[in-house]
Amino acid sequence: xxxxxxxxxxxxxxxxxxxxxxxxxxxxxxxxxxxxxxxxxxxxxxxxxxxxxxxxxxxxxxxxxxxxxxxxxxxxxxxxxxxxxxxxxxxxxxxxxxxxxxxxxxxxxxxxxxxxxxxxxxxxxxxxxxxxxxxxxxxxxxxxxxxxxxxxxxxxxxxxxxxxxxxxxxxxxxxxxxxxxxxxxxxxxxxxxxxxxxxxxxxxxxxxxxxxxxxxxxxxxxxxxxxxxxxxxxxxxxxxxxxxxxxxxxxxxxxxxxxxxxxxxxxxxxxxxxxxxxxxxxxxxxxxxxxxxxxxxxxxxxxxxxxxxxxxxxxxxxxxxxxxxxxxxxxxxxxxxxxxxxxxxxxxxxxxxxxxxxxxxxxxxxxxxxxxxxxxxxxxxxxxxxxxxxxxxxxxxxxxxxxxxxxxxxxxxxxxxxxxxxxxxxxxxxxxxxxxxxxxxxxxxxxxxxxxx
Amino acid sequence: xxxxxxxxxxxxxxxxxxxxxxxxxxxxxxxxxxxxxxxxxxxxxxxxxxxxxxxxxxxxxxxxxxxxxxxxxxxxxxxxxxxxxxxxxxxxxxxxxxxxxxxxxxxxxxxxxxxxxxxxxxxxxxxxxxxxxxxxxxxxxxxxxxxxxxxxxxxxxxxxxxxxxxxxxxxxxxxxxxxxxxxxxxxxxxxxxxxxxxxxxxxxxxxxxxxxxxxxxxxxxxxxxxxxxxxxxxxxxxxxxxxxxxxxxxxxxxxxxxxxxxxxxxxxxxxxxxxxxxxxxxxxxxxxxxxxxxxxxxxxxxxxxxxxxxxxxxxxxxxxxxxxxxxxxxxxxxxxxxxxxxxxxxxxxxxxxxxxxxxxxxxxxxxxxxxxxxxxxxxxxxxxxxxxxxxxxxxxxxxxxxxxxxxxxxxxxxxxxxxxxxxxxxxxxxxxxxxxxxxxxxxxxxxxxxxxx
Numbered sequence: 021x022x023x024x025x026x027x028x029x030x031x032x033x034x035x036x037x038x039x040x041x042x043x044x045x046x047x048x049x050x051x052x053x054x055x056x057x058x059x060x061x062x063x064x065x066x067x068x069x070x071x072x073x074x075x076x077x078x079x080x081x082x083x084x085x086x087x088x089x090x091x092x093x094x095x096x097x098x099x100x101x102x103x104x105x106x107x108x109x110x111x112x113x114x115x116x117x118x119x120x121x122x123x124x125x126x127x128x129x130x131x132x133x134x135x136x137x138x139x140x141x142x143x144x145x146x147x148x149x150x151x152x153x154x155x156x157x158x159x160x161x162x163x164x165x166x167x168x169x170x171x172x173x174x175x176x177x178x179x180x181x182x183x184x185x186x187x188x189x190x191x192x193x194x195x196x197x198x199x200x201x202x203x204x205x206x207x208x209x210x211x212x213x214x215x216x217x218x219x220x221x222x223x224x225x226x227x228x229x230x231x232x233x234x235x236x237x238x239x240x241x242x243x244x245x246x247x248x249x250x251x252x253x254x255x256x257x258x259x260x261x262x263x264x265x266x267x268x269x270x271x272x273x274x275x276x277x278x279x280x281x282x283x284x285x286x287x288x289x290x291x292x293x294x295x296x297x298x299x300x301x302x303x304x305x306x307x308x309x310x311x312x313x314x315x316x317x318x319x320x321x322x323x324x325x326x327x328x329x330x331x332x333x334x335x336x337x338x339x340x341x342x343x344x345x346x347x348x349x350x351x352x353x354x355x356x357x358x359x360x361x362x363x364x365x366x367x368x369x370x371x372x373x374x375x376x377x378x379x380x381x382x383x384x385x386x387x388x389x390x391x392x393x394x395x396x397x398x399x400x401x402x403x404x405x406x407x408x409x410x411x412x413x414x415x416x417x418x419x420x421x422x423x424x425x426x427x428x429x430x431x432x433x434x435x436x437x438x439x440x441x442x443x444x445x446x447x448x449x450x451x452x453x454x455x456x457x458x459x460x461x462x463x464x465x466x467x468x469x470x471x472x473x
Numbered sequence: 474x475x476x477x478x479x480x481x482x483x484x485x486x487x488x489x490x491x492x493x494x495x496x497x498x499x500x501x502x503x504x505x506x507x508x509x510x511x512x513x514x515x516x517x518x519x520x521x522x523x524x525x526x527x528x529x530x531x532x533x534x535x536x537x538x539x540x541x542x543x544x545x546x547x548x549x550x551x552x553x554x555x556x557x558x559x560x561x562x563x564x565x566x567x568x569x570x571x572x573x574x575x576x577x578x579x580x581x582x583x584x585x586x587x588x589x590x591x592x593x594x595x596x597x598x599x600x601x602x603x604x605x606x607x608x609x610x611x612x613x614x615x616x617x618x619x620x621x622x623x624x625x626x627x628x629x630x631x632x633x634x635x636x637x638x639x640x641x642x643x644x645x646x647x648x649x650x651x652x653x654x655x656x657x658x659x660x661x662x663x664x665x666x667x668x669x670x671x672x673x674x675x676x677x678x679x680x681x682x683x684x685x686x687x688x689x690x691x692x693x694x695x696x697x698x699x700x701x702x703x704x705x706x707x708x709x710x711x712x713x714x715x716x717x718x719x720x721x722x723x724x725x726x727x728x729x730x731x732x733x734x735x736x737x738x739x740x741x742x743x744x745x746x747x748x749x750x751x752x753x754x755x756x757x758x759x760x761x762x763x764x765x766x767x768x769x770x771x772x773x774x775x776x777x778x779x780x781x782x783x784x785x786x787x788x789x790x791x792x793x794x795x796x797x798x799x800x801x802x803x804x805x806x807x808x809x810x811x812x813x814x815x816x817x818x819x820x821x822x823x824x825x826x827x828x829x830x831x832x833x834x835x836x837x838x839x840x841x842x843x844x845x846x847x848x849x850x851x852x853x854x855x856x857x858x859x860x861x862x863x864x865x866x867x868x869x870x871x872x873x874x875x876x877x878x879x880x881x882x883x884x885x886x887x888x889x890x891x892x893x894x895x896x897x898x899x900x901x902x903x904x905x906x907x908x909x910x911x912x913x914x915x916x917x918x919x920x921x922x923x924x925x926x
Binding site: 025026028029030031032033034035036037039040041042043044046050052086087090094095096136140143144145147148149151152175177178179180181182183184185186187188202203204205207208214215216217218219220221222224225235236238239240242243249250251252253280281282333334337338339342343344346349350353358359360361362363364365464 | 478479481482483484485486487488489490492493494496497499503505539540543547548549589593596597598600601602604605628630631632633634635636637638639640641655656657658660661667668669670671672673674675677678688689691692693695696702703704705706733734735786787790791792795796797799802803806811812813814815816817818917
C-alpha cells in the first residue's frame with residue numbers, strides 16, 4: 021500500500037493557501053527557511069541529512085491525473101484550480117547546507133526562494149523529509165561516538181515507522197558512520213552495504229541447535245553469523261564452536277556469532293572464552309538487543325569483547341527524541357523581510373547565512389548567524405544547490421556525505437562529542453541581523469500601536 | 474523518492490534464511506504469531522490496527538524484475554534462487570483480531586500459517602506495518618479519552634517519520650476516534666475526512682493581519698478558520714471579529730478561529746470573551762501546538778472554551794512510546810509446537826487463541842490465552858481472514874473498524890480508560906497452554922540435558 025509520491029501528501033491548508041494566493045495574485049518571490057528552534061535535551065549538535073530526497077521531491081513535483089481528479093471532485097476548490105495545479109512545477113532556487121554538515125539551533129539548513137505558491141506548497145513534505153533523516157543521523161552519530169572502532173549495523177527496519185522511515189533510516193545511519201544496514205532494499209536504493217545474520221526462528225525449526233548452525237552455513241557459505249541465544253547462550257557457543265570446526269573441514273568459514281539477549285557484556289566474555297578455548301580467535305562476536313548510545317558506551321567502558329553491534333529500534337525511531345522542534349518559515353516576501361512573533365516561536369527574519377569560524381587545532385570555534393550578503397569571516401555553510409528548479413551540480417555521493425559528517429563531527433569541540441549535555445556551542449547573531457530584527461519590530465509596533473517584542 | 478513496495482523491504486536475513494530453508498527442503502507448514510511482549514509503561518491497553526495494510530502486503534507479495542536483478546547480481550545467493558523467488562507468492566492462512574480490537578501483552582493479534590519460507594519472508598514488513606498503526610491508534614485513543622466531545626484532528630504529517638508514517642497515522646488516528654486529518658492524501662487513499670486552517674506564513678505575506686483574514690476567507694468561502702497568533706493572539710481576535718462581520722455581509726461564514734501558541738486555555742478564555750462580546754457565539758475555537766493526551770486532559774479539566782484540537786507530532790510519533798516491544802515468532806513447525814527461551818524473551822508456544830469474558834454491565838472482565846482448539850467461554854478474538862493467500866471476505870470499512878474501536882474501548886473497565894497507569898487487565902493463561910509449555914520445557918531439558926526454565 022506504499023503511498024505514491026503525490027503532492028497531496030501535504031497538509032490541506034497548503035492547498036487552500038495556494039488557492040488564496042492565486043486568487044489574490046500573490047505570486048511574488050517568497051523566501052522560506054527550514055531550521056530547528058531548539059535542540060532536543062539529549063543532543064549537543066545535529067547532523068543535516070535528507071537534502072537529496074528533498075531535492076528529488078522538488079524536481080519531481082507534479083500533480084497526476086489522479087491527484088487532479090481529487091482536487092476537482094472534493095468540493096473544496098474553485099473551478100480552474102486543478103488546471104493551475106496541473107501546470108505547476110517547482111521553479112525556485114534552493115540553498116542548503118550539504119548533507120553531513122553539523123548544525124545548531126536557529127541555523128537554517130535549507131532556504132527556498134520561489135514564487136509564493138510554490139514555496140508554500142512544498143512546506144509539509146520538505147519538513148517531513150528533512151526532519152526525519154536529520155533526526156536519525158543525529159541519533160546514529162551518537163552511537164558511532166559511543167562505540168569507537170566497532171562495526172555498527174542498522175537493525176531498525178521492523179520497528180521503524182513504516183517503509184519510508186525504515187529505508188531512510190538505513191541511509192541516514194550510514195551517512196552518520198554506520199557500516200551498513202539489515203534492510204536489503206537499501207542496497208539497490210542507495211548503495212548502502214547490507215548485513216544479515218540469522219533469526220531464532222531458524223534455530224527453532226531444527227530439533228537440534230548444532231544442526232541448524234551447520235545447515236545455515238552450508239546454504240550461505242559466504243556469509244555466516246551464528247545466533248547463540250535461542251535457548252542458552254553459552255551452551256549455544258559450545259555447539260557453535262563444534263559447528264565451526266565441522267564447517268572448516270568443508271572449507272566454509274564462520275565470520276562471527278551473535279548474542280541477542282541478557283547481559284551482553286557478561287555473555288560476550290564467556291563466549292569469547294569458549295571460542296578462544298576452541299582456538300577460534302578469528303570468530304568475531306556481534307551483539308544486538310535494545311541498544312542505544314548509552315548501552316554502547318557502557319559496553320565500551322567495560323571493555324566487552326564485542327566486535328560489532330546491531331542497533332535497531334532506538335536508533336531508527338530516535339527513541340529519546342522522536343521529533344525535532346523544527347519549522348519552515350516565511351522570512352521574506354516580495355523583497356521585504358518578515359518575522360513571526362507568536363509566543364515562544366519568534367524567528368530571526370530575512371534570508372540568512374551561517375558562517376563557521378575555525379578555532380585552534382582545526383576545531384570549530386563558533387558560528388555566526390547573519391543576513392545573507394553580510395560579509396563575515398569563516399566558512400559559509402549554505403550553498404546554492406538548485407537554480408530555477410534544476411540542480412546546479414550532480415548530487416554528491418552518499419559516501420561523500422558520510423565523509424563530510426565524519427570530518428564535521430571530528431572538528432567539534434570535545435565536550436560536544438560526549439553523550440552528556442555539554443555547554444552549548446556558541447552561535448552568535450550578527451549585528452546586522454540584530455539590527456534587522458529591531459527594525460522590523462519597531463515597524464510592527466508602529467503599525468499595530470502594540471507592544472514591540 | 475517514495476520506496477516502491479518491494480519484498481526487498483525486509484531484513485537481509487529473511488532472504489538468506491529462505492534460501493537455507495529451500496536448500497534443506499524445510500518447507501512444511503509453519504505458524505508464526507505477532508504479539509506485544511509488554512505494554513509501554515504509559516499504556517493500559519492497545520488497539521489493533523494495520524491488518525488491512527498487512528493483508529494487502531501479503532496479497533501483493535511478488536518480486537519484480539528489478540528485485541530479481543538485485544538478487545542475482547548481489548553475489549549472496551545461489552543460482553536458481555531468483556527463479557524460486559520469481560514464482561513465490563503468499564499462499565498461507567491468516568487469523569487475526571479485527572482492526573479496532575483492544576488487546577494486551579502476550580495476546581497474538583495475527584497468526585500466519587504458511588509454508589515456512591513464505592511465513593519467514595514476510596516477518597519484517599508485517600512487524601513494520603502492524604506495530605506502527607497499532608502504536609498510533611493506541612496513542613490517539615488516549616487523546617480521544619482525554620477530550621470527550623471535542624473534535625480532534627491529526628496534524629502530525631510534517632513530523633511523522635516519512636510519507637508512509639504520515640499517511641498511516643492519519644488512518645490509525647481516525648480509526649481511534651479522531652474526526653479527521655490535515656493530510657490531504659488520506660482522503661483519496663482512505664476516505665478519511667480532511668480539515669485545514671491557515672498558516673502563519675499566510676498572515677505574514679500581508680502587511681495587515683485583517684486583510685489576510687478577509688483574503689483567505691474570500692478565496693476559500695466554504696472552509697474558513699482564521700489563525701490568530703501570528704503576532705498577538707488577543708489583538709488577532711479583535712481583528713478576526715471585525716473580519717467575520719465584514720465577511721458576513723458578503724455571505725461568507727467563518728467557522729472558527731485557531732490558537733497555536735502560548736497558554737491555550739488562557740488565550741481561549743480571552744478570545745471567547747472577545748468573540749462573544751462581538752456577538753459571535755457561533756464561531757468555534759480550535760487550538761493546536763505541542764498537544765498530547767495530558768495537555769488535552771488539563772484543558773478539559775480547566776474547562777477551556779475550546780471546541781476542537783489539532784494534535785500533531787506527539788500523536789503521530791507516539792512520542793512517549795515510539796515503539797512497541799513486539800515480535801513475530803515461530804510457534805509451530807511441521808505440526809510440532811516450538812518455544813524460544815532466550816533470556817527475558819520466552820514465548821508461549823503453539824498456535825493460540827484469545828477469549829474475552831464479559832463481566833457485569835457489558836464490560837470486559839478478563840481474557841483467557843489458550844491453545845487453539847481449546848474450548849473456552851467468551852468471545853474468541855482471532856478469526857480467519859485469509860485462506861490460501863486470499864481474503865475470506867471483503868475488508869471491513871474503516872468506519873466499521875472505528876466503530877469497533879469505540880465499542881471495545883467503551884467496554885473496558887473504567888480505570889483502564891484513564892491516563893494513569895492502572896492495575897493491569899487480567900489475562901489468564903489456560904491450563905492447556907500451561908501444560909503444553911511445561912511439556913516442551915521437559916522435552917527440551919531431556920534433549921539438552923540442561924536446565925529447564
